[in-house]
Amino acid sequence: MASKQQGPTAAGAGATGAAAAGRAPLRPANRGAANPSAAAAPSAAATTKPSAATTTTTTTTKKETTTTTTNAKVWTLDDFDVGRPLGRGKFGAVYLARERSSGYVVALKVLHKQQLAASRVEHQLRREVEIQSHLRHPNILRLFGYFHDRERVFLILEYAAKGELYKELQRSGRFSEPKAATHVAALAGALAYCHAKHVFHRDIKPENLLVGLGGQVKIADFGWSVHAPSGRRRTLCGTLDYLPPEMVEGREHGPGVDVWGLGVLAYEFLFGGPPFEAAGHQETYRRIVRVDLQFPEAPAVSSGARDFVRAMLKRDPASRLSLDAVCEHPWIVANADAAVLLHAQQQAAGRRAAAAAAQTQTQQQQAAGGAP
Numbered sequence: 036m037a038s039k040q041q042g043p044t045a046a047g048a049g050a051t052g053a054a055a056a057g058r059a060p061l062r063p064a065n066r067g068a069a070n071p072s073a074a075a076a077p078s079a080a081a082t083t084k085p086s087a088a089t090t091t092t093t094t095t096t097k098k099e100t101t102t103t104t105t106n107a108k109v110w111t112l113d114d115f116d117v118g119r120p121l122g123r124g125k126f127g128a129v130y131l132a133r134e135r136s137s138g139y140v141v142a143l144k145v146l147h148k149q150q151l152a153a154s155r156v157e158h159q160l161r162r163e164v165e166i167q168s169h170l171r172h173p174n175i176l177r178l179f180g181y182f183h184d185r186e187r188v189f190l191i192l193e194y195a196a197k198g199e200l201y202k203e204l205q206r207s208g209r210f211s212e213p214k215a216a217t218h219v220a221a222l223a224g225a226l227a228y229c230h231a232k233h234v235f236h237r238d239i240k241p242e243n244l245l246v247g248l249g250g251q252v253k254i255a256d257f258g259w260s261v262h263a264p265s266g267r268r269r270t271l272c273g274t275l276d277y278l279p280p281e282m283v284e285g286r287e288h289g290p291g292v293d294v295w296g297l298g299v300l301a302y303e304f305l306f307g308g309p310p311f312e313a314a315g316h317q318e319t320y321r322r323i324v325r326v327d328l329q330f331p332e333a334p335a336v337s338s339g340a341r342d343f344v345r346a347m348l349k350r351d352p353a354s355r356l357s358l359d360a361v362c363e364h365p366w367i368v369a370n371a372d373a374a375v376l377l378h379a380q381q382q383a384a385g386r387r388a389a390a391a392a393a394q395t396q397t398q399q400q401q402a403a404g405g406a407p
């Protein structure tokens with residue numbers, strides 16, 4: 036499979052934080068890892084709204100100054116017992132941590148302001164925090180809150196006990212069809228949930244996915260996501276291997292970007308590497324633009340799986356399978372875990388019902404002569 040590429044993300048481009056190194060390691064409690072619900076989470080953090088519109092206050096303590104939102108608890112490092120490092124990224128490190136009053140286990144991501152500023156990614160980080168803190172889905176890593184001191188920004192994240200999906204894929208080479216279909220169905224549900232909120236991820240790849248204690252895949256990185264109510268953008272972002280033709284050609288793009296990304300991911304799960312991988316950027320670019328999709332003889336993959344990948348990787352975004360239709364595709368239905376499939380199908384049915392109700396309401400308003 037492809038070597039791990041550093042995504043062009045803010046938090047996801049990872050880094051090193053010396054904040055808590057050297058403290059006694061924690062025993063990971065199942066509680067925090069298995070149940071990311073707001074009920075069990077640090078309560079105030081769950082309601083933190085780090086939006087620009089929110090009032091901010093500054094609290095000066097003996098040690099340092101911490102500024103955060105007033106409509107929620109003001110978190111400081113003293114609220115956490117910080118344990119072993121879970122990993123490192125470009126801007127800091129991620130530590131296992133326990134919120135002291137509740138005992139809730141979280142992952143604390145430490146980002147160094149100086150490095151964020153040097154790379155000019157503060158705006159991107161702000162957007163990532165803003166978007167991720169508002170999303171609630173079992174396959175999207177929760178961002179419970181954030182705080183900062185003079186040098187660092189701390190993100191309070193759901194702890195994903197089984198770590199990076201990328202490493203699991205590297206270890207096993209590729210996934211079985213049931214495992215691939217299960218992850219794809221779960222991710223299609225999570226992405227459809229995002230799209231319903233006009234959020235496009237735009238950087239779906241194994242490096243941006245973590246795994247929860249029960250094996251649930253979780254989208255962990257929203258560094259390149261965008262809230263685009265108009266539905267269309269022109270910025271080039273994401274990793275080349277996962278970019279769709281409309282993005283590499285610099286054309287306008289919309290939600291179809293994530294369908295393509297999920298198709299590339301399905302291929303990588305099944306075959307162990309991305310479909311348009313080539314010796315250089317130019318060649319990868321050329322293969323993407325032509326949709327030069329080839330299925331190797333080995334490993335043997337079912338015709339249903341190949342049909343699914345083909346349905347996702349269409350040059351025309353409008354011809355791609357919709358995210359809600361993913362959980363109806365015969366290969367997904369035959370292979371995905373029953374509970375994951377049912378959840379995705381129920382969510383899709385809920386979205387369809389909401390869309391139909393909205394349409395009926397609009398028609399009624401128009402018929403009554405009111406504003407649409």
Ligand code: AMP
Pocket residue numbers: 046047048049050121122123124125127129142176192193194195196198199245
């Ligand atoms: P990042 O800076 O987001 O790339 O994170 C660096 C590494 O820390 C990742 O590659 C993971 O191994 C680990 N990590 C990040 N976030 C979490 C989390 N929420 N739970 C468990 N491990 C994490």
